[in-house]
Amino acid sequence: MPISRSCDHCYVQKKKCQRNKSQAKCIRCARLALDCSTARHSRPPGRPARSKLLGPAAEIQVWASEKGIPGSKNAESQTASPPLSQSASTDAASEQDLLATDDLSCSIGHDAQSKLHDVLQELGQNQQKGTPAPEPTDEEFYTLNDIFMIGPTFAKDFRRALNYSYSKSPHLLRDMFSAMIKYMMNSTKLNPTTPVHAEIAGVADLLRTLQATEIANTHDALAVLVLGQSLAALDTFIVSTGSMLILRHSLYLVKPWYPQLAQVDFLDPVTMTPLFWELLECLIKREIPIIRPRIHRPAVVDRLVGLCVTLMPILYDLCEVSHELKVQSQPEMHKLDIIKQQVLSWTPYEAFLHGSNFTDSEIMLLRAQAAIYRSATxxxxxxxxxxxxxxxxxxxxxxxxxxxxxxxxxxxxxxxxKLQFGCFPLFLALLEIPLRPENLWKSATKLSYCPPCAEQFFSFHKYFWQQRWDGYKGSLFDLIDSGPMFIAVP
Known part of the structure; x- marks a missing residue:
């Protein structure tokens, strides 16, 4: 029977699919030496994805469900269809973005030598009426964004990565950055106001932007990666309901381009964080992360991951093993012993700290963070x-x-x-020692108020200890699955 619809590659790239009767492949796939198939479904198989409603009055709708995300508890296989619009395959991406890594490196190298326009100066002045504000210093940038960095030394590189991503895709990132700047300006006040309906509705618009985005090259992929992690963070602070769905969706879209992005050290401040955050969530939910971390430069000290960059591949392997234990009737427990030995043998790569610009306080925090994440693992x-x-x-x-x-x-x-980015290990410790989490939260963050993500853990903590005092003797992870929802916070 002749094929009456376009092949998968032509469909994804929105190209005209032409065929010769004598050839099994279409003309375009034959020319590019691609597999020519029509395996896609006209619509997702099975029941329609269940919508997620966020916000006190359900102002935000998260379109995806766990069923469509590979590695989630409802996924049928690791090769499941994408949750939304199909991102281009690696082969199709290479056609549009040949030598993407070289192009990206050249572009970044050129911009690194020249002056990048400052996002905070351009968008920050829109929050205040009057004459244009002068360009903020790195110290002022850190003061506004300190909850996203272990210390002020990370501000310069983080700022450059954000400026670069914005310069290449302002149409995708302008609204997101404006919303985040407005939120951060409000959160630094002594008496911050509660997010209003308009702010939550703005997040809904950003969700629709992410949903409708199609990636055509590495700059689009970078913008989606920045948009996804920023939107997930904003959701965590405002309603804390769909953060992981948002983050994992963006990682799924970016996955074909991530190897190119990860090789560019200029982008480390925005390529490390989303993988680490998802790793922590998958650890407590016994799921498999979307992207396996590839460590090209062990000397990296990240703004959020700190000295734990080389621990990330071990954490990924632990996610895989824990997922096997969850779904298999006869799991191979010896794999846990192998990973345990890897963790015991792991030491943070500190050679880069000697002669660096890090302050004594930052070095102390970096070493402490590495120690507590090792114990938490x-x-x-x-x-x-x-x-x-x-x-x-x-x-x-x-x-x-x-x-x-x-x-x-x-x-x-x-x-x-403040032990920045030590929340996850501290929360795990509170599931073994019955201390009040509200007191530890104050020592773990510079936020001047308690966001919904912390309130969620407090509710789970209360539920958890009530179950233990009532005699529960089962698995910690079964309680996490059945108890009140909370999100892993780095």
Missing amino acids: LLLIHRLKYQLSCQDGIAVSYANDILAERDKILLCGGPNT
Whole structure:
């Protein structure tokens, strides 16, 4: 029977699909030596994806559901169809963006030598009436965005990455950056106002932008990656309901282009963070992340990941093993012992710290963060092997190591020191030692108020300990799956 519709590659690229009766492949696929198939579905198979409604009055609709995201608890396979519009395959992407890495590197190299226009100066002045504001300094940039960086030394590189991504795709990032600047200006006030209906509605518009975006080259991919992580962060602060759906959708779209982006050190401040954040979520949900981290430069010290960059591939492997334990009737438990030995052997790459511009306070925070994430990983492995009320003493010892590192930081750094990006390990420790999470939250962030993501964990923490005091002796991860929803916060 003759094929009456376009092949998958032509359909994705919106090209005319022409065929010769004597050839099995269409003319375009034959010329480019691509597989020519029509395996796609006209619409997603099975029941329609269930909508997610966010916000106190359901102002935001997250279009995707866990069913369409590879590695999620409802996914049927790792080769499931994309949650929305199909992103281009690696082969199709290479046709439109030949030598993408070289082109991107050349573009970045040129911009690194020249002066990039400052996003904060352009969009920040729109928040205030009057004459154009002078370009902010790196110190002012850090003051406004400190919750996204371990210390002020990271401000310059983070700022350059944001400026570059905006310069290449302002049509995709202008509204997102404007919304984030407005939010950050409000959050730095002593008495920040609660997000209003207009702000939540603005997030809905940004969601639709992400949903409708089609990636044609590496600059589009970079913009989607920045848009996805920024929108997920904004959602976490405002309503904290669809953050992971948003982040994972953007990572799925970017996946074919991620190898090119990850090889450019200029972009590390925006390419490391989303992978790390998703890794943490997948660890507690026993799912498989969208993208496997590839560490091209072990000397990287990231604004959020810190010295834990080389730990990320181990965390990915742990996600894979934990997912196997979740879905297989006879899991191979010895794999956990292998990963445990890798974690015990892992040491953060500190050679880059010597002779660097990092302050003594930043180096102290970086080392503390690496130590508590190492302990947190060992704690997770332990709880994958043993149910609650079994081998609890070892679990408590890991939790004590995390809290002891926190106490040392507060003692050495003073009362104003915040263990930025240590929330995830601290929250895990609180599932072994029944302390009030509200008190630890204040020492883990520079936010002047408690956002919805923290309130969600407080609710889960209360539920968790009520279950334990009522005699629950099952798996920690089963309680996480069945209890009140909360999102992993780095």
